[in-house]
Amino acid sequence: xCDLKGKxxxxxxxxxxxxxxxxxxxxxxxxVVVVTDVNDATGEATVARIRAAGHEAHFQxxxxxxxxxxxxxxxxxxxxxxxxxxxxxxxxxxxGTKYGIRAMTDGSTSRPKGGSIIxxxxxxxxxxxxxxxxxxxxxxxxxxxxxxxxxxCARLKTGVRVNSVHPAVIRTPMWEGAVSAATALRVGxxxxxxxxLVLSKHPIGRLGEADDVAKxxxxxxxxxxxxxxxxxxxxxxxxxxxxx
Numbered sequence: 001x002c003d004l005k006g007k008x009x010x011x012x013x014x015x016x017x018x019x020x021x022x023x024x025x026x027x028x029x030x031x032v033v034v035v036t037d038v039n040d041a042t043g044e045a046t047v048a049r050i051r052a053a054g055h056e057a058h059f060q061x062x063x064x065x066x067x068x069x070x071x072x073x074x075x076x077x078x079x080x081x082x083x084x085x086x087x088x089x090x091x092x093x094x095x096g097t098k099y100g101i102r103a104m105t106d107g108s109t110s111r112p113k114g115g116s117i118i119x120x121x122x123x124x125x126x127x128x129x130x131x132x133x134x135x136x137x138x139x140x141x142x143x144x145x146x147x148x149x150x151x152x153c154a155r156l157k158t159g160v161r162v163n164s165v166h167p168a169v170i171r172t173p174m175w176e177g178a179v180s181a182a183t184a185l186r187v188g189x190x191x192x193x194x195x196x197l198v199l200s201k202h203p204i205g206r207l208g209e210a211d212d213v214a215k216x217x218x219x220x221x222x223x224x225x226x227x228x229x230x231x232x233x234x235x236x237x238x239x240x241x242x243x244x
Contacts, residue, residue, distance in 0.1 A: 002222040005030030008081045008111070009221060010073070010100075012064055013091030015042030017172035018120065021210035022088055025218050027055035031086065034077055036062035064092025074099040074107065082110030086221040089119040093142050097149055097162070104160050114159020118220045119146050120213075121164040131185045139166075150230040161229040163220050169198055170208040 009026045013019040015037035027033045027050045035050070035057050037043035043059045050057035060076065063069045070092070077084055084107065087100035097117055104115035124132055125139030143164055150162035169175055179191050188194030199207060219225050 002029055002218045002224055004086070004218070004222055007031045007085040007221070008034070008077065008083065009086035009088065010034040010036060010077060010084060011088040011090060012036050012062060012096055014046050015039045016046075017174060018167075018170060018210045018213050019088070019090035020046045022090065022214040022217050023057065024050055024053070025211070025214035026086065026088075026221060027057055028053070029218055029222070031221070032081070033057040034060055034073075036060045036073060038063045062092075064095065067095055070095045070099045074103045078103050078107035078109070083108030083113070083115075085111065085115045087115070087117045088217055088221070089117065091120075093119045093145065097145075101149075101153065101158065101160055105158050112159075115161075116221050116225070117149075117160060117162045118217050119162075119164045121146070121166045123166050123168045125164075125166055146230045154229060161220075161225070163225075163228060163230045165213060165216055165220070167208055167213050168202055170210060170213060172210055175207075 004026055007030070009031040011019055011023045011026065011033060014023040014035040019037070020042075023033045023035050023046050033050065033056070035043050035046045036059070038061070040059070040061055043061070047057045047059045060073045061069070062073050074084070084100065084103035087096060087103075089096040089100075097119070100115075100117050105113050119142055121142040122135070122139040124136045125143040128136050143166070146162055146164040153160040153162055179194055182188070182198070183191050183194045188197050220228065
């Protein structure tokens with residue numbers, strides 16, 4: 001299941017955390033992974049781990065805020081691999097999607113046209129939280145952007161599926177760095193209480209791990225999810241596969 005053998009996958013922000021583990025999991029499933037990050041050292045470290053495990057990966061420097069970087073990286077991927085099959089927008093959702101669709105359609109010369117785009121959103125894109133207004137706004141934006149693009153790709157018959165994932169709290173370096181900030185906002189009287197209160201919001205009884213998110217992304221990247229795309233519009237335009 002979730003076999004990615006022969007697929008070309010690009011992961012942005014893959015130097016650490018969810019992005020890094022996603023790159024590793026996709027490679028373990030057989031994909032050739034293009035690891036991208038603005039931090040060359042951490043990105044190269046991800047590639048080294050993937051290769052040490054016997055899988056194939058390459059590093060490309062990518063500042064997701066720079067359109068020229070996206071153009072350059074996608075052009076290089078298409079030139080070397082004949083197109084792109086999977087894009088994981090762990091960072092830079094809008095620009096990544098724009099150039100990902102091009103790489104999966106017009107840029108596919110020796111590969112089948114179409115593919116899967118998966119963007120990282122958050123539970124905060126579905127449920128509001130105190131002291132998180134800007135974060136909720138941006139993550140909610142990712143959700144609706146994803147839905148709109150999914151409908152557009154379906155109507156244009158591009159063969160590109162577009163989905164977003166919405167994790168709750170995941171144990172990453174970013175989360176550990178946020179604990180003290182949450183305590184300062186009086187989520188808890190100290191960091192220990194803050195951690196306990198956040199944990200209590202998770203019915204499964206633990207925080208998520210990067211691996212949990214990466215494996216969900218692996219499913220969406222694979223042909224096992226060929227009927228799953230996030231769009232839903234009036235009168236049945238688009239397909240809604242039930243994945244947030």
